Amino acid sequence: MALPDFVRSIRTRESRALEFDRLFREHIPALYRSAYRWTGSTDRAEDLVQDLLTRLYPRLDDMRTLDQLKPWAMRVMYRIFVDQVRRERRSPVQFGFEEELEDESDGESGVSAEGVEPEALVERELTQERIMAAWSKLSEDHRVVLTMHDIEEYSLVEIAHMIDAPVGTLKSRVHRARARLREILVRERFDTAGRVTSSSTGEP
């Protein structure tokens, strides 16, 4: 006779909690770092990790069979994050869709990031302040792919599995995210230069 669910659920609470702790504690710092980079806020990052742990604890049985817990947890956390962003936006524009990225990638400022040589950015001195300011202006989906690929160095295949997107789509998404970041950095440079020029020539 097939065992009913409540039979399979027999576990000691104490041992479950300890096992959960043993499995997860080592991953919390990395999950928190990802969450911070996605959200840009300590509070939101903590809330996201808390939400993740709360949702995963009842799934301890699933976790026992996993070879790689962290990418799996990252995948779940990403879904939670996407849901949060969607709720927050309360907009027909859905987070994570390529169409949105296509729209974003149109150079509305007339400053093309594609035309900027990397050397120019090196000369520009990528200070932490400037990078962080530009990062905060990126969309959530751009922050996610850059975090996963450029910072945490997951492969495109791994990311594709984590966020349920084709590798080709991700490749272009990463490319656009970088282009967008460069565009923000360049635009900031032009804005600053414009202000300097204006003030030095005495124009209003």
Add this chain to the structure above:
Amino acid sequence: MSQESPNDPLRQALRQMPVPSPRPGFAEEALARAVASHEREAKRPARAFVRWETWFGAAVGAAVAALATFLVMRPDVPSAQEPGITLAINESRNVDVLIDSERTLDGAMIRVVTTGSVELEGFEDKHSVEWQTRLERGRNVLSLPVVARTSGPAQLVTVIEHEGRTRKVAVNLLVKPQKHDEVA
């Protein structure tokens, strides 16, 4: 293209972007909250306790519906009878039975018997379900999904057998008639 390189200055700058630490003790708190949250969730309005091998006289919270304790090598003691849990017709509720064991019990036989007006959800055609399992040392939670079918009294009995020893816990239930039945 150059920006694909891990040594690209932009990528290097991104990797060096500082991440502020979470609050001190965040990991411990988050883990504890995750567990506590689930236990709150699992805290059903009905519970029963059985403790293996020692007498156990404490009720746990207002949710306890019945408490039965037994001592190994002693004859069976009838389970405590209390007014129990009240359900409405067709209401489903999980009744938690906590089996507190002082040691691991491999191959323990658990039998759940329903009598009267309730059934185990998913086992509507059976009044008795049994299976063999391993009980861990400490608290084992057996969450029994009960559904009320007709009005009247009922009982949910859980019997645990291991190496010839038997423990039993019974939860009394009452299924209230629907309002129009009361009027009639």
